[in-house]
Amino acid sequence: MTEYRRLRVALLGAGAVGSHVAALLLKHGDELADRAGARLELAGIAVRNPDAPRDVELPRELFTTDVEPLITGADIVIELMGGIEPARSHILLGLGSGADVVTANKALLATHGPEVFEAADRVGASVYYEAAAAGAIPIIRPLRDSLAGDRVVRIMGIVNGTTNYILDRMDGEGADFADVLADAQRLGYAEADPTADVEGYDAAQKAAILASLAFHTTVPLDAVHREGITAITADMIQQAREAGFVIKLLAVCERLHEHGGEQISVRVYPALVPREHPLASVHGANNAVFVEAEAAGSLMFYGAGAGGMQTASAVLGDVVSAARRHMAGGTGVGESTRANLPIVSIGHVTTRYQITLEVADRPGVLAKIALLLSEGGVSIATLVQTVIPTESGERGTARLVIGTHRAADSALSEAVERLTDSDVVEQVISVLRVEGE
Numbered sequence: 001m002t003e004y005r006r007l008r009v010a011l012l013g014a015g016a017v018g019s020h021v022a023a024l025l026l027k028h029g030d031e032l033a034d035r036a037g038a039r040l041e042l043a044g045i046a047v048r049n050p051d052a053p054r055d056v057e058l059p060r061e062l063f064t065t066d067v068e069p070l071i072t073g074a075d076i077v078i079e080l081m082g083g084i085e086p087a088r089s090h091i092l093l094g095l096g097s098g099a100d101v102v103t104a105n106k107a108l109l110a111t112h113g114p115e116v117f118e119a120a121d122r123v124g125a126s127v128y129y130e131a132a133a134a135g136a137i138p139i140i141r142p143l144r145d146s147l148a149g150d151r152v153v154r155i156m157g158i159v160n161g162t163t164n165y166i167l168d169r170m171d172g173e174g175a176d177f178a179d180v181l182a183d184a185q186r187l188g189y190a191e192a193d194p195t196a197d198v199e200g201y202d203a204a205q206k207a208a209i210l211a212s213l214a215f216h217t218t219v220p221l222d223a224v225h226r227e228g229i230t231a232i233t234a235d236m237i238q239q240a241r242e243a244g245f246v247i248k249l250l251a252v253c254e255r256l257h258e259h260g261g262e263q264i265s266v267r268v269y270p271a272l273v274p275r276e277h278p279l280a281s282v283h284g285a286n287n288a289v290f291v292e293a294e295a296a297g298s299l300m301f302y303g304a305g306a307g308g309m310q311t312a313s314a315v316l317g318d319v320v321s322a323a324r325r326h327m328a329g330g331t332g333v334g335e336s337t338r339a340n341l342p343i344v345s346i347g348h349v350t351t352r353y354q355i356t357l358e359v360a361d362r363p364g365v366l367a368k369i370a371l372l373l374s375e376g377g378v379s380i381a382t383l384v385q386t387v388i389p390t391e392s393g394e395r396g397t398a399r400l401v402i403g404t405h406r407a408a409d410s411a412l413s414e415a416v417e418r419l420t421d422s423d424v425v426e427q428v429i430s431v432l433r434v435e436g437e
Helices: 016-027 029-036 067-072 087-096 106-123 140-146 161-173 177-187 201-215 234-242 308-328 365-374 409-421
Strands: 006-012 039-046 076-079 100-103 152-158 245-258 261-274 286-293 297-304 350-360 380-388 397-404 425-434
Touching: 006 016, 006 067, 006 087, 006 308, 016 029, 016 039, 016 308, 029 039, 029 308, 039 067, 067 087, 076 087, 076 308, 087 100, 087 106, 100 106, 100 308, 106 201, 140 201, 152 201, 161 177, 161 234, 161 245, 161 286, 201 245, 201 261, 234 245, 234 350, 234 425, 350 365, 350 409, 365 380, 365 397, 365 409, 397 425, 409 425
Parallel strands: 006 039, 006 076, 076 100, 261 425
Antiparallel strands: 152 245, 152 286, 245 261, 286 297, 350 397, 350 425, 380 397
């Protein structure tokens, strides 16, 4: 058997992901040593309660609540605790002691990424975070390394498995949001408090990370426009189907050109995707990221976006990379954020829209609505009208589903305000953007 140098690995957290990482490190130690060129010795697992039930049975002697000595004595620190604190302090302690860090903590990187990467640069260490953006899907390394010589133009992705599961079930079965969410919670796809997923916070954190990498620009979390899926109804799903679309919660990171300069837009919202687009065929709790680059063209990364074993795969890939760096020597590769492109608001984005209105069913209404839209530079491309009958048989209201030509989001917002205030519009039922055309 080949004798390898030993690298001490500290694991922080033994939840759904951490327990699988520990089990795989122990089970496949010889294979990982051959791949890494070093034996990865699991020095300990820091947890709050060593006796808590876990998904995988692990040696009791590995567990500890004394986290600081474990971190400072490690060559590689794997942080899988989640949350901001104490994860942030533990990561900074590990970097300060010269260890490389592997993390899946999207919330921490989206809010404190610059601080973490600067701490790594000061000591020549590296931070690896493949599992932070799309579970098992390899997207961080392709953006950071494989496409480093190219210019990424656009990223459009489904990066949250919970919302994709919900929307996919609603599309396939005609089910209501609340019913599918309850099923998702029973099956473990959604947390008891699903806010982070269904309101788009999780996807926004991932969008900030992906955009920072793709455009070599620090993207603060508060610069990401965010909308969730709680307002999506079975009727909206059906209208989308009839128009040839499927509704997906998308993270969109885009390079824009205005007034002779470059800017970027980073946004998360439910959008209409043409059914022939590759992202429309992403089902269940899977994720997919569609990347467009100037030289490479269109690339799609697809796979499991969550799951303990699946995410552990991405974590262990980073651990092997960190071990190889240790064996090769030299300083770590820092993050490239020197482009400093300005980040524009959602109002600068140009796309098509589907507007659904309930209006008075009387002559002249369509002409007035067309005028209200055109006053803001929004023109109608398609229109479907459905009369809503009354019990008396007299004229009541009609439902209009309007597809627009491309327009600036700011112009569309102003047009919707005028529609809302109009005496012929009973209700603006929904406004959805179209992506992927």
